Amino acid sequence: MSSLSIRNIKKSFGNTHILKGINLSIEAGQFLTLVGPSGCGKSTLLNIIAGLESPTSGEILIGDRNVNKLSPKDRDIAMVFQSYALYPNMNVRKNILFGLEIRKVPKAEQEEAVQRIARMLQIEALLDRKPAQLSGGQRQRVAMGRALARDPKLFLFDEPLSNLDAKLRVSMRAEIKQLHQRLKTTIVYVTHDQIEAMTLGDRIAVLNGGEVQQFGSPDEIYNDPANRFVADFIGSPPMNFIPCEVVGSPSQGFGVKMNHEFGDFVLETGGDLKPWLGKHVVLGIRPEQITHVVSSRLQERGVSGHACPVHLCEPTGPDTLVTTSLNQTKVLARVRPDSAGTPGQTMDMMFDMTKAVFFDPDSGERLRFHLSQAA
């Protein structure tokens, strides 16, 4: 049973097409994150799911029921807004209960709900305060409490953490994840923060320019990106994109040519790159796949060590980010702090090509290859 289906949703304001045919579907209890750069239409899509805006065409199904014609209040949803949108004139208790009161839920049940939520979100002491007397994190909790009060089929979150400072954001993120594990409700969560998207979502939809770039599990999105946009957007620091020429032969295996100011080398690939032999592709390789040399791993297939010039070292604590340059492109490597080289000299770096991906240099689409027959 699917709990939410978005079928070919389009939205235009006059001649500007904001959403260009969105198709997504998740099962009951799943956590879907919608992630994408600012202005890509995330909030618009969420508002359409909520019924606050109507799509130009397409259908929304919540629990197998077409809700296109239903008003927001009849869709059995709750929503948490980026600005929290707490009612400034009501105290926390009234904020939480407003929805129940409007729906004429009996007083005893209301009281029970407010106690349950206050306990769950640890806001018992705040019930009589006005929103203006709360800190950002407390407001955020109250906004969640208001959404939780009605026990709806579907929760919608529109960037609920983006107004919090970095530390609070991390802890609230964990709390939201725990809450979801406990309550097992279906959630659609909008964010422009790729780390939030990765950590929270069972399923991630990467949006750009009003289109779904990729829809999949966090693992698929991270390791098997559909195109260069997704590969670039997800991951921090982002994936390295190195334009390079394909060399080799079907019998010897294929590789891509790298050069820097002190020489050149070939990175062997496991794929059958024959159609691209002699042409240029873009190699996508994440910083953590370029590391210091671990000699025991050099025997593994697709792993090789090469000396590369060090341009810059940025210690982050657990790792040091080393900047080098290959094919006139800045390349980041993530190495153990004590093996980081000295700027101006070279250091040996180990390239793990097993998770490397290739993109069409013009379209940015992913190039997929069969595994090569050769050794």
Next chain:
Amino acid sequence: MAETTLDGKRSPLARALVYGPLILFAAYFLLPLVVMLLTSIKSMAEINSGNLLSLPTAPTLEPWRKAWSEMSGYFLNSFIIVVPAVAISTAIGAFNGFVLTKWRFRGSELLFGMLLVGCFIPFQVILLPMARLLGQLGLAGTSGGLIFVHVVYGLAFTTLFFRNFYVALPDELVKAARIDGAGFFTIFWRIILPLSGPIIVVCVIWQFTQIWNDFLFGVVYSSSESRPITVALNNVVNTTTTAKEYNVNMAAALLAAAPTLVVYVLAGKHFVAGLTAGAVKG
């Protein structure tokens, strides 16, 4: 630039430079009021002999008593017109502002633009057509007719006030309430109106002053029973049958001005706060 110390206080010299002219200006503006007050408690004999600014030798409340006996009926007339007109125009303004900002519809911007034009129409332009309309509605010469005129004429302003205030309220407040299940009127009544305190004060003061001080509509559309105080004041002052009683005239003028003064003194602080109030936090 005046020197400022760390805690933001100005040096005594700079303060004198700022406050000196201010006090002078204030005195200049208050002088007519002082003259009126002084004159209103002098007898006619003293007025005819003495100088304008001299203090009364034998203060008397007799002019006030006389003024009140002539004006009290019209005082009430004015209230009968002003209170409903202010209430209705403010209420409709709030409602319009809500619809124009939080419940938009096709053409709502155009409608607002047309309403704005209403702010720039001079009183004189609508005198004749309005007289015709009031006649057709059977409201000519009644307090109801004057209320109607003031409500219609005030709508453009009250709508503008409320629209500009509501535009700063976050739309998400309304969205949240809609998801919570609240309808149009519930949202207006339970969410929007409770946040409107500052702008209601502004609107009420503005409308009260405008309508209370109105002379033109009052003189054109009222009959002898519905005459507002401004018109009555004019009649008292311009009466030709007896010699001019300046002391009574002054007392009458002060009586006519008193309610607006009282409103400003009581709510002036909120008026300024309301004019500058921005979005509600939180």
